Amino acid sequence: MPASLLHRGATVACAHQGPAQPGASSSTVKVGGQPVVTQANGYTISGCTLPPPPNGNGPCATAQWTTGAATKVRVGGIPVLLATSQATCAPTGTPLQIQSTQTKVQGT
Numbered sequence: 001m002p003a004s005l006l007h008r009g010a011t012v013a014c015a016h017q018g019p020a021q022p023g024a025s026s027s028t029v030k031v032g033g034q035p036v037v038t039q040a041n042g043y044t045i046s047g048c049t050l051p052p053p054p055n056g057n058g059p060c061a062t063a064q065w066t067t068g069a070a071t072k073v074r075v076g077g078i079p080v081l082l083a084t085s086q087a088t089c090a091p092t093g094t095p096l097q098i099q100s101t102q103t104k105v106q107g108t
Contacts, residue, residue, distance in 0.1 A: 002106035005073065006081035007034040010101035014060035015094040018048030029075045032102040038078040039069040043087065043096060050092060060089040063096040073107035080107060 006012075009032070012020040020043040025035035043063040050058025068085035087096035 002108050003068075003082035003084040004101050004103050005031055005070070005105045005107050006037045006083060006085060006098065006101050007031050008037060009034040010037075011099040012043065013097055013099060014045050014048050014050075014063070014089045014092070015097060016048045016050045016058065016060060018045045018060050020045045020063055020096055029080075031105040034102070036075060037081045038075055039065050039081060039085075040078045041065075041081075045089060045096075048089075048092075050094075056092075058092050060092050060094065063087040063089045070107040082107060 008025045022037045022041040022043055024041050025037045029036050045060045048059030050056045065085055065087045069079035073080045083098050083101050
């Protein structure tokens with residue numbers, strides 16, 4: 001089923017509401033004026049509220065996409081990310097949450 005392509009301007013956060021931004025994105029393909037993000041792009045997280053040990057295992061610092069990249073849409077041979085893609089934050093192991101993204105361009 002088609003899902004919206006993830007772009008640099010999407011609102012993405014860790015499970016503890018720490019804002020996340022892609023480390024890089026495609027400069028050649030854009031949706032809504034924003035570069036699309038591929039599966040190869042890791043995310044950097046800032047402002048995670050999960051405390052460090054011994055009170056927690058945070059804060060979330062980075063995230064890597066694990067599943068849900070497009071199978072038919074690629075940029076430079078690398079699958080683009082979709083609104084349904086899933087990522088895991090490090091060092092916590094919690095999910096990254098896509099809160100909003102553009103809705104006009106979809107892929108599978």
